[in-house]
Structures are given as structure tokens and as C-alpha cells.
Amino acid sequence: MDTLVVQVHPLEDSFNAAVLDAVIRGLHRARVQHRVVRLYDDPQPSLSGVSELIVVYPTWWGGQPARLLAWLQQTLGPYVDGPKVGKASPLSGVRHLAVVTTHGSSKLMNLAQGEPGLQTLKRVVLPLCAPGAQFEWLSLYKIDRTTESQRREFLEEVEARFATPHSEAGVTSATAPS
Template identity: 30%
Template sequence: MRVLLIYSHPCSDSFSSTLRQIAAEALSSAGHEVEVRDLYAESFDPVLSEQERRTYYDESTISEGAGDHVASLRQAQALVFVYPTWWFGSPAMLKGWFDRVWLPGVAFRLSGPNDLQPRLTNIQRIVVVTTYGSPRWLLWLLGWPDWRVFKRAIRTLCAPRCRLEWLSLTGMDNCTDDKRRRFAAKIRVRLSNWK
């Protein structure tokens, strides 16, 4: 399977960086073709410009700096996202990637006011590997806002039976080394056995 791994964290020595490396190695060892896109290392520009917004619904327009990301997305059969959850959502860099890459004509088509047609039917599986500073009970109380975005918006633009798997570590603000090691091992095992 061709896997596009999108990584978003500004620090190269972060726990998220360790998780990205583990995820890429585990998927490769399972025989998958893995393309890693490190948004910060690539200096991806997450800002949707005025011109991009004005031409947003023009399906023939893909802005400079986003074209190779669009090509990667169109070739992928699965997506893996590795990022920390900040303020109950993805980092601004990742949000900007969705704004600039998941465009009309790429991720969806609007045929009318109530007719949204998915265009990423090549994507059969999505895995999110994320960490939260917050405890699980608070995320439950708030309704897991980032999970809802992926389940109700991102996944619906993919294949009809696209599977979404959420692998998260909560309580990072007070997390022990042992808990981080166990979570990293869980990621390795889960993605090494990916079919």
C-alpha cells in the first residue's frame, strides 16, 4: 500500500518526532511504500493567501508550493498523520496544509449547494497518531473535537468505507518515560501489523 505520512511538529527532538520515525519504520517493515512529508522541515507555507482564497473554487488553480503535496495526496492509498494536539486541534501548520492542499477539485467537488462529492476515493485508510497535554476525562467532556473533524469531515472525502484509526496518548503534561515507551511500542506493533 502507498502510505503518505504527514508530520507536523517544529522540534526535531520532540516525542512526536520519535513517533514519526517509529511509524515510518513500522510501515516500511510491513512492506508498505511510505512517503514522509515533514511540514516544518519543508518550510511548508500554511497561510492561505488572498489570491488563493479568491480562486479557491477554481479547480484549475493549484497554488505554488502546494502542487507536489497535491500529487502526493492523489497517489496515496492511506494517510498517517503524526502531530501533537494543541488547544484541542492540530497545529496551525497542519490546519494550513488542509486549507491549501485539500482543495475543490482535489479533495471534493461541489456540484450544488447540497451536493458534496468526495474526490479522494483512492484513500482507504487514515491513521492519526497524536498526543494531548490534557487528561482523557477533559477530552471526553469536550467531545474529542479533533477526532470529530477527522471522522466527519476528512474521512468523508475519502473512499466510502475508509477506516479511521485514532492512536492517542493523553496526559503528556505529566507523562512518565515508561508511559511514553509503552505508547511508542503500541504504535510500532499496530503499524507493523497493518495489512
């Protein structure tokens, strides 16, 4: 399995970087072969041979950062509403799509907004993955009102989650149509 971890944040010393480090530590513990791409350094990473995609980003203005949206649009747009509709997308080999994100707003506010970030990934990206692909969403809400202890607990949860291969973790948050 080739696991690609895509991180999207302009600052290398952000909490998002700590989240990325937690994902990487977990993957190392699970002995999962992986590669890491920071979209600010490599705006067009190769998706060739990827069977697991992990995306790490902060939720800004209710959704994904513009850099991530641009990458998704450039990479997947032609398969959604362009000349390649119906053809195998670059994600057609992805059997597991995981997202780790943070929000400034509460879970309730995010629900009231319609969960735009979650819905973009579940309704647009997941269907372009392999039939039956699993989807996983890990999120820390109200980050600007969390304590250091709560943030540390979230990082430990993220690391523990990726220290267990997703097939063993019983991930069933959502499934791509078969």
C-alpha cells in the same frame, strides 16, 4: 498501496519526532512502501496515488496544529464548501486514514471538550476519502504527566500497530460513508 505519512511539528527532536520514528519502524517491519512528509518542510505534499494516509501530530489547544489545519483547508476546503463540492477530492483514493497524536489533557477532559481534533478528522476529512475508508485514532493522553516508561510503552504500541497492515489489524474505529 502508496502510504503517505504526514508529520506536523516544528522541532525535529521532539517526542512527536519519536512518534514518527515509531510509525516508520513499524512500516519498515511490515514492508510497506511509504513516503514521509514534514509539513514544516513541504507545506503542500502531493496526494496523488495515496491509498493510506497516516498523520502524526501533537494536539495543541484541543485540536490540530495551525500548520495542519491550513494544509487541510487549502487542500480540502474547496471540496467541503467551495466550488468543488461533490467532485472527487484529492483523498478519494484513500482507503485508510490513521492518526497518531498526543494530548496534554486527559481523555476525560478531551471528551468534555467534544474531541475537536478527532471530530474534525472524522466528520470533515474521512468523508472525502474512498467510500468505506477505515479510520484509526491512536493517542497518548496527559503526555506532560506521563513517565518515561509510559512514553516508551506508547512508542512500542505505535510501532507494533504499524508493523501489522491495517487490514490484518482489524481496524474498525470508524468508517467513511459508502
